Amino acid sequence: MKIPKPISKLIESFEKLPGIGPKSAQRLTFYLMRVPEYEIESFAENLTELKKRIVFCENCRIIDESTPCSICSDDMRNKSQIIVVSSPLDVFAFEKVGYKGQYQVLHGNIDPLNNLGPEELKIHLLIKRLKDLILDFPQVEVILATSTSLEGESTAMYISKMIKENVDGFEKIKISRIARGIPIGGDIEYADDITLSRALEGRSSF
């Protein structure tokens, strides 16, 4: 007896997800066998709804139910400040801490090994937005909040370079990078060397 087709096909679907290996995929599939049918139906529905009802904002590439997204179309928010993030999840993190400006979501970092270049991250969208913004505002701020990994750092550097090279009047754009240092509650003795030297470099007057 072989594993019946409907089961092996679902196992394959699970295996394609990141971080789920063959054994987990089997376990999940057999778990679902014992779940009431309506729950599986709603799972399947939620899957198909995802792509049907969610779009990328044409402006900032946030994922939302409409484009322009609810942030881009909110006139109460600061239009002259843009946080550049690698992942759409980062948006919700900044929203939680009360940030009231705009975003630009890259959906990744520059990573040539995984075929992710400036094209895929649509960095030209940011350049275009900045060109428009400096016509309307005397001062614009771009906060580079890509991840602090090697890829995130080089993506931040690349974007900063692109802005300076491609936006006429880039003097009106203040480019900053989020602080890298010891996390709150973190022990200095456990911090890695790079974090510690970054924390030292980025020290502020007290």
Next chain:
Amino acid sequence: MKIPKPISKLIESFEKLPGIGPKSAQRLTFYLMRVPEYEIESFAENLTELKKRIVFCENCRIIDESTPCSICSDDMRNKSQIIVVSSPLDVFAFEKVGYKGQYQVLHGNIDPLNNLGPEELKIHLLIKRLKDLILDFPQVEVILATSTSLEGESTAMYISKMIKENVDGFEKIKISRIARGIPIGGDIEYADDITLSRALEGRSSF
């Protein structure tokens, strides 16, 4: 900005799966955002197909595309030998090593804390099968291959007791338990105490 509904609903669906926490559920959902639509469609289809095309065999509770399952309806297999297993995955494990008899799948072990009793495991189905089998065969064998955990051991003991109490002519039924001992390639120094004493108890002449 809150997480859009279609996204939070899919995150919830993932969170319900065993071993997937809130962070993994988020990561999986955002991963799927970047996957081509046809792949999500096929994932959703595989989910709904699971319940529609897979049934429990009325006889042995194996999961298959038809009932009686392909094993119960295969006349070439040994009808007088039944392996009792806790999980449907165990069936595929025994199939791989060339077992040619029948099965009884419990879909769990007796576990009162999780509301799993003899009723849920449908142990009466096994009793009924055995009653029928001893009319047709001079000797019937039941191999108890429930897991070697505490729950698996007590389930095996319970089944053995139920057979002796409920099947008239149980003398014709040979009840055995799979061997518990040092796994092949295992180091004796690393074996836990219970496994080691079981291995000693179950020693065979050489």
